[in-house]
Structure formats: structure tokens, C-alpha cells
Amino acid sequence: MAAPLSEQTVATIKATAPALQQHGVEITTRMYERLFRNEEVRAMFDQAAQDSGEQPRRLAAAILGYAQNVDKLQNLTGAVARMVQRHVDTGVKAEHYPLVAEALLPAIRDVLGAAATDDVLAAWGEAYWFLADILIGKETEAYAELEEA
Numbered sequence: 001m002a003a004p005l006s007e008q009t010v011a012t013i014k015a016t017a018p019a020l021q022q023h024g025v026e027i028t029t030r031m032y033e034r035l036f037r038n039e040e041v042r043a044m045f046d047q048a049a050q051d052s053g054e055q056p057r058r059l060a061a062a063i064l065g066y067a068q069n070v071d072k073l074q075n076l077t078g079a080v081a082r083m084v085q086r087h088v089d090t091g092v093k094a095e096h097y098p099l100v101a102e103a104l105l106p107a108i109r110d111v112l113g114a115a116a117t118d119d120v121l122a123a124w125g126e127a128y129w130f131l132a133d134i135l136i137g138k139e140t141e142a143y144a145e146l147e148e149a
Ligand code: HEM
Pocket: 041, 044, 045, 046, 047, 049, 055, 058, 059, 062, 063, 082, 083, 086, 087, 090, 092, 093, 096, 097, 098, 099, 100, 128, 131, 132, 135
């Protein structure tokens, strides 16, 4: 399990929640533009859900929910279980997570502009990996269970 997030990181994440609420879909739309330069990753996604804007909305809602609950992760148990389920259905693996980080952080920087200071980006990098480690751990368990079944 990853080390808990520092108080400073939690404070920075919570402080940026309103900006994410305002720009969430823009950030995630831009994130997918970057992510989908990788054709193999692009093929994992349902294109209809992208084209309708449904998937960027879901991801924006997940990121916002995370920002608001970063110090009370028990509120996210159901949401995390659903993400794990979809990820296992679509074959998401640990090695994909750096690709999403490399797409998400520049997208936050692009959309927030001057508000995305080094501190803000560092806090989001840390928080991304905190959540990613939780998902990776649960997904690894789920794949192992599927193999046993
Ligand atoms: C911390 C990182 C991540 C978060 C917060 C996240 C969040 C989500 C959410 C909220 C959903 C929608 C679940 C639903 O149907 O309600 C989803 C689905 C999905 N995610 Fe992730 N995800 C992350 C990392 C990744 C990675 C690394 C990949 C691999 C490239 C990935 C690929 C997918 C795919 C393929 C789906 C299904 C989309 C579809 O139905 O077309 N995700 N994720």
C-alpha cells in the first residue's frame, strides 16, 4: 500500500477541486486526445462512449469525486469497485497506468494554465499514483481470482 498522502498534498488537491469541477470534462477530453495517440490503448475503449462524451464525463466525475474525498476514501469504495470491474473487463494492466499519468498531468497543466503551478502538478502526480496503486492492487487480485476460477 502506498504511503498516505501528506497533509499538504491533500490540501492542494481539495483546493483545486472547484477548478476541476469547472474544467473537468475539458481536462479529460484533452487527456484522451493524448492517450489515444497510442493505438493499442485506443482500441481498449468503446469509441461510441468517447464520441458521445460519456467516457470523458465519467472520468471527470471520478477525478472530481476523488478530489473531494481524498481524505475520506471510504466514500469511494463503490466507485472504486466499479472502476476495477470495468478495467478488468477491458484488460487494463499495471503497465498502462504510466500512460494515463503522462496524458492526465499535461492535460491538467494545459487547461488550468497559470493555476497549475508546480506544487499543484506535483500534488496531482502524487494523488494519481495513490489512487492508481489502489486500483492496480485490486485489479491484480481480480485477475488472479479469474485465473483460479
Ligand atoms: C487512476 C487512474 C484511473 C481512473 C481514476 C480511472 C477511472 C475510470 C472510470 C471512472 C471508468 C468508468 C467506469 C464506469 O463505467 O462507470 C473507467 C473505465 C475505463 N478505464 Fe479507467 N481509470 C484509470 C486508469 C485507467 C488506465 C491506466 C486505463 C488503460 C489505458 C484505463 C482504461 C479504461 C477503460 C478501457 C475503461 C472502459 C471504458 C469504456 O467503457 O469504453 N483506465 N476508468
